[in-house]
Amino acid sequence: MARGTSRLEEAGVSTPRVDAEILAAHVLGVPRSQLLLSDGFTDETLLPFVQAIEKRATGVPVQHITGTAPFRHIELAVGxxxxxxxxxxxxxxxxxxxxxxxxxxxxxxxxxxxxxxxxxxxxxxxxxxxxxxxxxxxxxxxxxxxxxxxxxxxxxxxxxxxxxxxxxxxxxxxxxxxxxxxxxxxxxxxxxxxxxxxxxxxxxxxxxxxxxxxxxxxxxxxxxxxxxxxxxxxxxxxxxxxxxxxxxxxxxxxxxxxxxxxxxxxxxxxxxxxxxx
Ligand SMILES: C[S@@+](CC[C@H](N)C(=O)[O-])C[C@H]1O[C@@H](n2cnc3c(N)ncnc32)[C@H](O)[C@@H]1O
Missing domain, CATH: 3.40.50.150 (Vaccinia Virus protein VP39)
Incomplete structure (x- = not known):
């Protein structure tokens, strides 16, 4: 997670920590609020996380990577x-x-x-x-x-x-x-x-x-x-x-x-x- 955050920081992303957390939660299939309680990345989930971070580092919006955007109490599919x-x-x-x-x-x-x-x-x-x-x-x-x-x-x-x-x-x-x-x-x-x-x-x-x-x-x-x-x-x-x-x-x-x-x-x-x- 820390490496993901610093990669996004280096790339000039304005909210590196939040975006790294959203992408980690997406890859791990857990709510962001539960990240600390999750077992972390496995061999299967680490590569998708690194790929998601690299996409975000090129300026792809986090919502296009996760495929969803929150709005008030609902989630919208976007792309x-x-x-x-x-x-x-x-x-x-x-x-x-x-x-x-x-x-x-x-x-x-x-x-x-x-x-x-x-x-x-x-x-x-x-x-x-x-x-x-x-x-x-x-x-x-x-x-x-x-x-x-x-x-x-x-x-x-x-x-x-x-x-x-x-x-x-x-x-x-x-x-x-x-x-x-x-x-x-x-x-x-x-x-x-x-x-x-x-x-x-x-x-x-x-x-x-x-x-x-x-x-x-x-x-x-x-x-x-x-x-x-x-x-x-x-x-x-x-x-x-x-x-x-x-x-x-x-x-x-x-x-x-x-x-x-x-x-x-x-x-x-x-x-x-x-x-x-
Ligand atoms: C800034 S987006 C807003 C989308 C959404 N309401 C939101 O807040 O996320 C503007 C939307 O207006 C649509 N649009 C632009 N010109 C339009 C027109 N003349 N008639 C209908 N929709 C139009 C665009 O395709 C786009 O989906």
Whole structure:
């Protein structure tokens, strides 16, 4: 374990110890919390561990090596072709779940759903909700459908997966004015931004959104404005540099009120919330 950690440290991995532990737990088939109690590596498990460490040292995300990413109380299957869900997005999901307090059988839409992280976390924590997940990429949809089926097998409610472009006004038109909560983590990184080597493993169309990074957000706001019922809640994640632009875009759309910029634990502008007036 110590050698794995120092190999990752040498390679410039920002969380060498955590990643070495996750990979060891994966190879040994035990929860990370039980690593200290395990018998350690055998002749059969040492080589896969060394191979996993070497992969990680070249910048392959730990989630692509284990094939899973945790998100709130669930695990998502991830790999090439789908965006790896990030812990920051758990904060926005938390806000959305809090906004549902007091609603029974709410209707929830996750725009730009990727692996289905947000939609499936909501279904897991609010089993009375009717949840829709909209995604355009065929590769991401394969992961999303697989995750939705796995969560349903685990006992969570089925979500409705919609293959569609969130800029298309006919997407989910049958729900216009009937949705209680719209959440969206769209692509928002300005093209040309130098990103961490791990981000190169995410599909570019999941990460970048034009020169300013704002190509998709006006359509996200328009779609949320169309779908939401009066009083419905909306949150959109965005780049930390868009703390002025996204609230301004929401103010321009006169359907929204109570527009608030929200920060992550490191005090970076992370998402903006609003309610339909
Ligand atoms: C940043 S990822 C977020 C994935 C997931 N919601 C999460 O938080 O992990 C953005 C997703 O939006 C999808 N996407 C990009 N443009 C889209 C569009 N016009 N319509 C629908 N989905 C789109 C991408 O394929 C990608 O899966």
């Amino acid at each position: 090439p072709g789908v965006f790896v869900p990030r812990p920051e997005t758990e904060l926005m999901t938390d806000w959305g779940l809090a906004a549902l307090a007091g609603h029974s059988r709410p209707v929830v839409v996750d725009l730009c759903s990727g692996s289905g992280a947000i939609a499936l976390a909501v279904a897991n924590e609010r089993p009375d909700a009717k949840v829709y997940a909209v995604e355009r990429s065929p590769e991401a949809l394969t992961w999303l459908r697989r995750n939705a089926a796995a969560r349903a097998d685990a006992g969570d409610p089925h979500i409705t997966v919609v293959e569609g472009d969130i800029t298309d006004p006919s997407v989910l038109a049958e729900l216009d004015g009937a949705v209680d909560l719209v959440l969206c983590n769209p692509p928002y990184v300005p093209s040309g931004t130098k990103v961490a080597v791990e981000v190169d493993h995410d599909p570019p169309q999941a990460v970048f959104a034009g020169e300013e990074g704002l190509d998709l957000i006006p359509a996200v706001i328009a779609t949320a404005g169309r779908l939401l019922a009066g009083g419905g809640s909306f949150a959109v994640e965005h780049d930390e540099t868009h703390g002025a632009e996204v609230p301004a875009l929401l103010r321009e759309d006169t359907r929204f009120a109570v527009i608030r910029l929200r920060y992550d634990l490191a005090q970076r502008a992370r998402y903006t919330t609003a309610h339909k007036g």
